[in-house]
Amino acid sequence: MDMDAAVAERVLNVGVLGCAAIAQRTTIPALVADPSVRLVAVASRSRDKAEAVARRFGCAAVTGYAALLARDDIDAVYVPLPPALHAEWIGRALAAGKHVLAEKPLCVDGSEAAELVAAAHAADRLLMENFAFLHHGQHDAVRALVDEGAIGELRHVTAEFGFPPLAADDIRYDPGLGGGALLDAGVYTLRAASLYLGPRVWVRGAVLRVDPGTGVDVAGAALVGDPDGRTGQLAFGFDHSYRCTCTLWGSEGSISLDRAFTAPPTLRPVLRLRRQDHVEERTLPAGHQFASLVAEFARNALHETDFKGPAEDILRQAELVDEVRSAADAE
Template identity: 30%
Template sequence: MKKKIKFGIIGCSRIAESSTIPAILESKIAEIEIIGSRTTSKAKKFAKKFNCKKYGSYEDVLNDNQVDAVYISVPVGLHEKWSIRAAKAGKHILCEKSSTTSYESAKRMVLESRKNNVRIMEGFMFRFHPSIQKVSELINKKTIGKIFSFQSRYGFPAISKKDIRYQEKLGGGILNDAGCYPICASRILFNEEPKSIYCNLITDKKYKVDEFANILLEFKDGKIAEMNVGYGLFYQSIYEVWGSKGVLSLFRAYNIPADMSALLEINTEKIIKMKVKPVNHFKLMIDYFSKEIQMKSKSNFNFEEDLLKQAQVIEAARKSNKEKRRIKISEII
């Protein structure tokens, strides 16, 4: 395998510009080969900003024989189309979250990747931050005793109604945008899959996209995960894990800037506050993905299976909201 993984960029999004492309440039084992956009002018603008010699359309990226992997950062509703095309072109795929708009779609994406012997990973950068690893370590050490619940709030001030997240056909809405984070975090920290879900989505009547979500996941042995996400709210990015002997709280849990320390609070009658040193979790994600492709290290989770399990839970959330009842995850097949 080549010394560095050469990335092609499919989609010149805000997150690509602010975080993922800079992370690839910072990496010692990955580099940008070509940048693709819907318009040549935007691709050229990004290429100039990031000192990339090659730019063009999405098809140009897929037709480039130098490209080992693609980073897909188009709207959620287009993830399946470009992931399948990338797989058929023999490119490994780092796909922005949420992976897609349905469980059936996720199965098609993974099937095509496996058929073409390429890897596909959903881009949850927070899972690579040492803060969640520290929380997992404390849980495993029984620092707060037997775990009972996970509670999370993730939301932001109002976004423009012209934003793609308000376009139903492009997979907009708070569930795909932010609800996916605490769902993923609860699965990681409980180290198991939920048994059932209840989800209530509050939808903008004009744009027909969900702006707020209240979600309850049930796990085995009575464990629960509660989460509230939304637009037009005071910024929150926090989760707490409550056990028989204490509570673990992580502040700025999901999208933490590379120059900010994560604050972890351990409350077991006495309160201990711990700072986790600043790191670029986007770079950690890029390196982790690249090393797996290079076979330099073995991932502690299966990319494809994790993408499918996450998509299955989110599909169950949609079904719960539509049918106004608790949905067993096993109903989603």
């Protein structure tokens, strides 16, 4: 039996650290559905919560995150904990020899990112940040059109992600847990800027609007650019009407997506291509971005390949977050 065939017969045994509602709606079902993955256990600090989630997804319940990491029947973990808890538990998972898929943002700043990437390198484990939108085919379609010259030379990217206010007790209003719009919604727009403008993009200016009652930023915007003079405008927040868009503006036209970051599996996204005397709408195939993300994570972990690329993405993303904060503080 050759190496690829042997790997194809294996499955990645996964545990989940935390029972966040968003994880139960998106990534955990994708883990359960993937034939190359076996969901072994979910952990919570609350025994009742762990048991309820375990019953729902047909796996074992574990009380306490450390107890799950101590299991020898788990190869990898998915971490959907609040951002401020990521550094500790991702670090402990890597030290326990587990591959890690971490909910975005993977960490709260660049120093944490550097420490975790170094830990992953030392452990020879895969560390990957859960930006599922990168794995939706609509972005492949956009990049293919740009490469074909459909809008001429790319000049500018606009990315916007915002939604109405959250429940008052939502953890995203808690600065101690890594709350705030930058880490929740803004990171999507920053990742989109890197996707389309490349890894040399940096922040030229930024604004963060802080709610005095909670102490977290509830809205923000950033101007980014690259060494070639291409630019981007990013806006985000959670005191807005819903918007989830990305537009690429070129020398001869533009391309836009209306559900750039949160396309559900049944949605057939609409791509709008505009040129001087031409407006075209293309209805693209539906895509399950979380299923595609899980499949890539499992494939890379099982083959033990492509650890470097995700690590570089993590570091650059965290640097951009730091740059937004620094630029906003300078205002």
